[in-house]
Amino acid sequence: MNNKNIRSERRFQIFGNIVMIIISLCAVIPLILMVISSFTDNDALIRDGYSFTPHKWSVYAYTYIFSSGNSVPHAYMISIVLTLVGTAVGLTITTLLAYALSRRFLPGRGVLTFIVFFTMLFNGGLVPTYINYTTVFGIKNTFLALLVPSLMLNAFNVLMMKSYFVTGIPDEIMEAAYIDGANEFQAFFRVALPLAKPIVATIALFIGIGYWNDWMNGYIYLTKRTDLYSVQNLLNRMIQNIQALTQNASTVSQATQGLATIPSVSVRMAMAVVGVLPIVIVYPFIQNNFVKGITLGGVKG
Structure with missing residues (x-):
């Protein structure tokens, strides 16, 4: 390789590194700002806006989350159990089906693959799904309401x-x-x-993140059993309560007094930190397998 090609390749590598650094900063900087805002005094945050150098620090948003009568530790346990069980069962089903579809001598392999792919394009809709799960499976107001709807196979993961x-x-x-x-x-x-360790780790991460971040199932199927709320459901309910209190504060004096003690802005940042923290902790341990699994698993076969 001559010197001209070497210089050209080096310039391309430098340019690529600069682009990746910019993209990485675009992803990391908002997270840093979110964490800093969660430790910023609520009044200072309202007055000065979001800043990397707040004028006044405070942990009151976290104090409010963990001591306002909402059982965040219990919701964390629900989320952890749900994520572990859902990931284990979902990964088992996905792996077995994917392996079967990869065998060329499987009878009806093309038809089965098309059926799996078809679910990426169409679904039954929310109302038929709700009726099916509540009347046929009877999962309403049970732990299975958090587990079963998301347990149905994700066609993208299988393929x-x-x-x-x-x-x-x-x-x-x-x-x-x-x-x-x-x-x-x-x-x-x-x-x-x-x-297949890399792709197994990748799909496990996808399924685990899906279960950890899911709040829709609890919102739809847990109408009475609030003790089964995952951390995402609990944080969502807390935000709704704060918003309701804020909207009614102008007409209800008691709501105004209660609103004064709620860090309505900084608490949202603290809730986001509480919700995303486990994923940020786990991801570095599996990122190598994640990258390899995405690279090889994305090739058509």
Whole structure:
């Protein structure tokens, strides 16, 4: 390679690094501002706006969240159990179906793949789904209301994992396992699954984030059992209560007195920090597998 090509490649790498740094800053700076705002005094935040150097620091927003009668630790436990169970079960179903669809000798493989893909384009709608889950499955006001609706297979995850099995695991390895006497289950658990660690970690992250961030299921199906609220449902209800109190403050004197003790602006930032913190902590441990799984799983197979 001549000097001209080397200089051209180096300039391209420098340009690419600059672009990635800018994109990374666009993602990180709002998070930093959110954390700083959550530790800013509410009155200072209203008066001066969002700032990286607030004039007055305060932890009252967090004090309000954890001591205002809302059981945030209990909601955290609900979210943790829901995320762990949902991720384990959802990942198991997704992996088994994706592996089956990746086998070329599977009867009706094309039809089954189309059925999975079809669910990415159309669904039954909210009302039929609600009627089905409440009357047929009877999950309303139970823990299953948080688990089952999101447990239904995500077609994108299935197809991406299927692509990984097709492109990331050589056929020669699978054929060698069959020659050695392995049946389909043994080939899957002893050969395919260990080699699919990157995509398994990636899909686990997708499913886990989906369960952790979900608030719609609890909002729709938990009409009485507020003790089953996940942290997202609880924080959403707290925001709604603050908004309701703010809207009625001009006509209700008691609401005005109560509003004066609520950090209505900074508490929203604190709620966002409380909700996103576990994901920020977990992600660095699986980011290497995440990048590799996305790269290989995104190839068509």
